[in-house]
Amino acid sequence: MKNTKTINIIGLVGFPSVKNGDDLAELINRTAQKQGVPIEDGDILVVAQKIVSKAEGRVFQLKNVDPSKKAKEIAKTTLKHPSFVELVLQASQRIVKVSSDTFIVEDNNGIICINAGIDKSNIKGDDSYALLPRNIDDSARQIRQKIMEATGKNVAVIISDTYSRPFRKGQVEYAIGIAGINPFRDYRGKEDLYSYVLKVKNIAIVDEIAAAAELVIGQGSEGIPVAIVKNLNSAELTEKCATKDLFISKQEDLFKGTL
Amino acid sequence: MKNTKTINIIGLVGFPSVKNGDDLAELINRTAQKQGVPIEDGDILVVAQKIVSKAEGRVFQLKNVDPSKKAKEIAKTTLKHPSFVELVLQASQRIVKVSSDTFIVEDNNGIICINAGIDKSNIKGDDSYALLPRNIDDSARQIRQKIMEATGKNVAVIISDTYSRPFRKGQVEYAIGIAGINPFRDYRGKEDLYSYVLKVKNIAIVDEIAAAAELVIGQGSEGIPVAIVKNLNSAELTEKCATKDLFISKQEDLFKGTL
Numbered sequence: 001m002k003n004t005k006t007i008n009i010i011g012l013v014g015f016p017s018v019k020n021g022d023d024l025a026e027l028i029n030r031t032a033q034k035q036g037v038p039i040e041d042g043d044i045l046v047v048a049q050k051i052v053s054k055a056e057g058r059v060f061q062l063k064n065v066d067p068s069k070k071a072k073e074i075a076k077t078t079l080k081h082p083s084f085v086e087l088v089l090q091a092s093q094r095i096v097k098v099s100s101d102t103f104i105v106e107d108n109n110g111i112i113c114i115n116a117g118i119d120k121s122n123i124k125g126d127d128s129y130a131l132l133p134r135n136i137d138d139s140a141r142q143i144r145q146k147i148m149e150a151t152g153k154n155v156a157v158i159i160s161d162t163y164s165r166p167f168r169k170g171q172v173e174y175a176i177g178i179a180g181i182n183p184f185r186d187y188r189g190k191e192d193l194y195s196y197v198l199k200v201k202n203i204a205i206v207d208e209i210a211a212a213a214e215l216v217i218g219q220g221s222e223g224i225p226v227a228i229v230k231n232l233n234s235a236e237l238t239e240k241c242a243t244k245d246l247f248i249s250k251q252e253d254l255f256k257g258t259l
Numbered sequence: 260m261k262n263t264k265t266i267n268i269i270g271l272v273g274f275p276s277v278k279n280g281d282d283l284a285e286l287i288n289r290t291a292q293k294q295g296v297p298i299e300d301g302d303i304l305v306v307a308q309k310i311v312s313k314a315e316g317r318v319f320q321l322k323n324v325d326p327s328k329k330a331k332e333i334a335k336t337t338l339k340h341p342s343f344v345e346l347v348l349q350a351s352q353r354i355v356k357v358s359s360d361t362f363i364v365e366d367n368n369g370i371i372c373i374n375a376g377i378d379k380s381n382i383k384g385d386d387s388y389a390l391l392p393r394n395i396d397d398s399a400r401q402i403r404q405k406i407m408e409a410t411g412k413n414v415a416v417i418i419s420d421t422y423s424r425p426f427r428k429g430q431v432e433y434a435i436g437i438a439g440i441n442p443f444r445d446y447r448g449k450e451d452l453y454s455y456v457l458k459v460k461n462i463a464i465v466d467e468i469a470a471a472a473e474l475v476i477g478q479g480s481e482g483i484p485v486a487i488v489k490n491l492n493s494a495e496l497t498e499k500c501a502t503k504d505l506f507i508s509k510q511e512d513l514f515k516g517t518l
Contacts (some may be wrong), residue, residue: 005483006267006475007474010264010265096517097514101513104517120455121457122453123453162460162462165514166425166518167512168433168506169463169505170442171460171462184429187478192380192381193482194381196381200430202428203430203478207470208473211431211470212268212467212470214467215467215471215493216264218493219451219462247428250518254361254363255423255424258363258371258425259425259515259516259518
């Protein structure tokens with residue numbers, strides 16, 4: 001191959017099962033080394049939310065959760081277990097929608113999502129559910145910091161999770177925590193092929209990277225919770241970044257009133 | 260590298276400028292060969308909508324468009340050119356929202372989007388705008404058919420475009436036309452790491468592939484309108500597929516009433 005532009009998305013297979021208290025940076029480093037995938041300057045590490053939650057002890061058993069009166073009320077409408085509703089409420093700052101089909105909230109991280117992102121896939125125990133990390137950007141920063149200290153390389157970290165979207169069937173992966181990467185590739189004010197100045201284009205590149213990584217990470221029994229994205233030169237690695245830059249207020253949302 | 264799972268996303272650089280009537284399959288084949296990127300069984304070709312529109316003569320000059328009375332009325336609210344509004348109306352089956360900030364429609368292909376996907380980036384001429392292809396799945400099928408005939412390889416084709424989304428800032432790439440690929444990777448009924456049967460997970464894999472390809476295709480003056488995705492074993496190549504399977508009715512949409 002000559003004169004091509006190629007991005008490689010490498011899934012780390014044989015990743016060890018993650019337990020409460022595990023050092024994810026160390027596990028990622030070790031697994032990458034074992035597989036002969038050296039971590040290099042500019043690499044973007046995409047880490048599935050579930051292992052971050054596990055490492056941070058964010059797994060709860062419903063039998064240990066005491067549902068509030070409010071949770072019991074909502075459970076009647078959502079047809080979900082009152083203790084599950086209680087977990088969602090504790091992880092949320094605002095209820096967006098309660099129906100027999102769905103329970104949509106703005107979670108404590110500011111993400112509008114179903115069930116505050118709480119689910120039980122890939123969690124051991126019939127009664128066990130994983131909550132999102134408490135501060136997902138912090139989680140990403142810690143992993144990034146440790147990997148940079150261990151390797152001496154400048155990397156970015158994206159923590160990803162799977163989300164349903166309005167208007168379209170099926171789910172895609174979003175970035176829910178970031179460290180070391182500009183969430184956008186902003187073309188506004190730049191020129192296109194014919195010197196026309198672009199006005200709107202501002203690509204949410206971290207969401208696209210999360211989606212790309214999901215293609216190797218998967219959802220089920222693949223057992224690949226981390227992917228390394230290499231040669232992605234169009235991403236800007238920067239200290240100054242926050243996932244909340246991706247959030248939009250209802251007032252600003254062009255789709256306001258359409259659903 | 261041993262025991263890894265790696266996907267490669269290869270951007271075709273040096274792609275010729277596309278004109279009305281061009282045979283895209285032939286251009287893709289030739290450019291791939293010239294770059295030493297052989298098209299192989301299982302490859303997924305992601306083609307930016309703009310070159311499909313150009314090849315199909317879907318570029319219009321506003322000065323040649325006669326705005327209807329309805330277009331003139333709407334133009335007063337949207338603050339857009341009446342002839343631009345007319346193009347959007349002709350490309351749409353339903354108006355979703357008209358405001359001074361935005362003009363959202365359900366286009367003739369069934370996509371809910373701003374301005375029916377019509378824009379002027381990477382289109383020659385100050386007054387020229389590109390409409391989406393008339394039947395985008397048909398366009399994808401034609402490209403796929405010709406590439407398969409020329410190469411003897413089984414490939415899939417995704418035509419992609421950039422979309423704004425509710426709830427999140429910035430745009431990401433979506434699949435707007437598909438051929439030869441199941442739009443979903445459906446985990447419902449399958450088991451996770453701990454034999455728990457997944458109930459909801461149904462990944463819109465073609466949207467994730469479009470997003471992944473955008474990472475090399477870009478938006479501005481990159482001049483890379485096609486990417487080849489290799490080694491994506493988790494995609495199911497199948498004749499039976501349609502982009503409309505990704506659409507959801509307002510009644511079914513879990514986010515109904517949230518915006």
